Amino acid sequence: MDERMSMDGFDPLEPYTYRHPTQVAGVVWKNPVGAASGTFKLDACQDFYDVSQLGAISTKGVSPVAWEGNPTPRTAESPSGMVNAVGLQNPGVDDYLVDELPRLKDLGALVVTNVAGHSDDDYAQVVAKLADSPADMLEINVSCPNVTHGGMSAGTDPVGLERLISRLRAMTDKPMVVKLTPNVTDIAAVARAAANGGADALSLINTLVGMRLDTTTGRPIIDNVTGGVSGPAILPIALACVWKVRQALPEMPIIGMGGIASGSDALEFLYAGANAVEVGAAALVDPVAPVRIARQLDELLDQRPELAETLEKGSSWK
């Protein structure tokens, strides 16, 4: 009953055989729990656990060239959450192809490469370079609130999004996931546009636009003024987004995320209609959180054979 006690014996390093795999757009994940983009770094995380234990690893957004990101401060706390404006700092796709990606594959990880851009051409350039790479899936991030051009704007306009995804679709056979923003009036409309463009799966949600101010100075804490809110605070909002998209697109594979901090939270996303989930902010405050959550979910699924069966279909409660 007391959850605090329930993982006393949890050992992120002990060999563990997951009993409940899932599938996302035909790709088998050994368990339904992945690391979310931007909250996983290979060098940092492999010190704490074996990265092949996760269902998938979604890497930090990669852009055509190196991006230096936003000035600091880049983060602020909020109740049960955090606001970040990293601004997609990354060494660029060429570096990614020779460094992080091969190392991740060598370690046995299932890799979802997150693709960032300031323009349609940017996305196309990155996808072109990834088309023959060992990446298992591509995740097109049209939902980052922290870059001035491209980023979120690409994910708020269904017409532009469908055009972008159609273009990228033609460039690769890799399963293509489109990552959606919740900062829209109708997420189902955007999801449909991504589907029409040829998305094989959707991941949601990216962060919500938010800010904090310092009441001693009266100024924003984050240099970028606004940032993206993540963490448990956004859990109910993310669940509603997943549920709405599942209602609109009954067959579309969905990777759910937003505030997941326990196996029970992950299970809630599966009931809302996700086929798999990813863990973001929770991994920042405990490096081994994604592994813990994967084990907790595995145990919860043992008690729910009916759900395990339909897992790959995205079994919402309806």
Next chain:
Amino acid sequence: MDERMSMDGFDPLEPYTYRHPTQVAGVVWKNPVGAASGTFKLDACQDFYDVSQLGAISTKGVSPVAWEGNPTPRTAESPSGMVNAVGLQNPGVDDYLVDELPRLKDLGALVVTNVAGHSDDDYAQVVAKLADSPADMLEINVSCPNVTHGGMSAGTDPVGLERLISRLRAMTDKPMVVKLTPNVTDIAAVARAAANGGADALSLINTLVGMRLDTTTGRPIIDNVTGGVSGPAILPIALACVWKVRQALPEMPIIGMGGIASGSDALEFLYAGANAVEVGAAALVDPVAPVRIARQLDELLDQRPELAETLEKGSSWK
């Protein structure tokens, strides 16, 4: 330093003279802190404090006829927040005019009457009946996510909103506040539409669409499936909305709300650009919270003479 201790001597009943009034659309509030719509009921709250102590009282949405609201369960918890789908249960405007409104006025409260509708005609009917009432301000709620027609849909379409507000504007001289939803791609566009329609002030934010599921049954906790998320969890999102609207409309009076639980949170909204604030969910978990927050803010404003001066203008950090 330790906030826990800072209000040891707080006495919601002790006579207290507020030193920092504000103005919203020409109406003087004795302090910048009001009770948010839907989280205040006269019968319940006056047992705990003198309701004239607050800057304003925003009453529960009133509709043309009595509404029975949604079936239960109507609420679920979320991390640092709650989801509700009350569905605007209220006894209707005729009852309001003879019962709650006169009683509130007799007690010396400054009353912001929140107006609900399923259609433009509904809103018009209520505003017509309130035009000659003793209500100090009207707050047009075009942002409730928990009713099927009208409600939030009215607040997501700038064109329809401008038309609605223009129509209501012609019906009354009362200061008219339009309450905005954050569930839109561009809140500034909606704010501009309200301004063009003739809004004297804006209040934001209403709740964000969210849901929770019961992991023992796999079904939604709330009968209405989705509801509106409020409480500290939404604080950073609300601050960003206020800031964006303040940037778009430098002169528009703004009543800020969303997750305020302390005087310091209230101050943060003033820095983001609000002229006044309202307390919602925090009042549900401590009846006297709005009074406590008003006192805390009053003390914080003592140390910020520069802000007190510009308070009535909505002094954002820029």
Next chain:
Amino acid sequence: MSIQTTQFRPTEQVVAQAQAEGKRPGRRTAKVSAALSLEGGAARLLTVRDPYAARTASAGQFVNLYAPDPSAMLPRPFGVARTDGDELDLVYQVIGRGTAALARLKPGDEVDLLGPLGRPYDLSRPGDYLLVGGGLGVPPLIAAAQALSQRADARAIAVFGYQNERFADPLVAASADRTLSISEPEGDVITLLDRFEPQLDPARSAIISCGPTAMMKAVAAWAAARSIPAQFSLEERMGCGYGACVACAVDTVDGRLKVCADGPVFTGEQLGWTNA
């Protein structure tokens, strides 16, 4: 940059101020006097020192406890189970996050509370009261037994149904005139009521009940068939617990009422549970 939903406000101070002004005391911080596990963990007993709540609560009323965890914001309502001077007892089960956090409280710790809240059972008539409870519905009935034990003109017969462990029997037996109980494999409260019926004078009896809705409806039917007046204490998910948010609606013959402020106690007539 504060994000606390409350402040530390010692109960004595809050209450003294409120009473001086004729207002009800708001949320306040009280000390835990005792925290025990009952009958191998079937339920827990929490004793809190809050003179105001302890001295003013009537059977059927409840208090809001707030989890010692600001991220679990909403109130946890619990029926007042027993009062003793400045202290009140709550009997509860660990269900989710909030009750798990409450279960970690130790004597000397602090817990925030509001109340007493809601309208109590009407125990004004003399006669025999059948206190019919199931599961975690028993706490207010323990309080009723305690109240009735002070009276010469009334008797309390506890009729408790459990899933397994009969964790509340010792608590109610201290005050009730008789304690009948049963657990699931053997039957339910209707089994007990049927057995007790020969000793019952319907004309001078009343039923007060609390427990799962299905159980209460069965009790209502049993009572209606015998024309015994019955009162029921309802549970509903709450937003505030004191009447401000209308989260806790229930349909009654008087319209949609609030469980927290118009109840939690309603008569069988109000609920329309009067068909035998």
Next chain:
Amino acid sequence: MSIQTTQFRPTEQVVAQAQAEGKRPGRRTAKVSAALSLEGGAARLLTVRDPYAARTASAGQFVNLYAPDPSAMLPRPFGVARTDGDELDLVYQVIGRGTAALARLKPGDEVDLLGPLGRPYDLSRPGDYLLVGGGLGVPPLIAAAQALSQRADARAIAVFGYQNERFADPLVAASADRTLSISEPEGDVITLLDRFEPQLDPARSAIISCGPTAMMKAVAAWAAARSIPAQFSLEERMGCGYGACVACAVDTVDGRLKVCADGPVFTGEQLGWTNA
């Protein structure tokens, strides 16, 4: 319906498992051994029992503490100030919500922690170390004094500037060869460095520093003018503290690096703080 960001995981168990596999231990729960106020409340000392962190931390490294309040999610990084067997000392000031919650911890309470994190000061050269600290930058320098006190070939001269109360003097004096300190009305660390200069042999000296950026830049200029190698420990708002999120970027001659994982200690050269 769990919404906890962590689980209770006793430090011994987490560490034993990680070490057996050659991994670093993740977040874990440690016991508080002591919690004191220093010099009339200018700062607080928290002693935590975490054998792994205590036995592996080097001066300049930090640990993440997590507020005993799930709604304050982000880590609170604190420089390790002193270690003693299985225990480590942290010296901190109450700034906001998280440190306020930490200040309520009592001996016997539990607190979650991660670390040690980051790269330590390089203390490998023999000679004189000037430990130049300001305000709440002094904790890692106390650790440096402790480390240097174990060595025959090095001396530690603490040069501490305070706003008011000289709260850390007794802590550093226990290990430093000399302790110079000053508080604001009288001057700053540059005042002290200037005074000390006659006794200084720049060729066999090094500066290690931590404190407000303005102070460290002044120290960097002072050091550069005398060709004394200097290392600086930076502060930045963090998302994770262990290198996963890139929230804590700093521009260096080697490009944009992470304060938490590539630092917090950087040389004056790396920071480009080499103009006298």
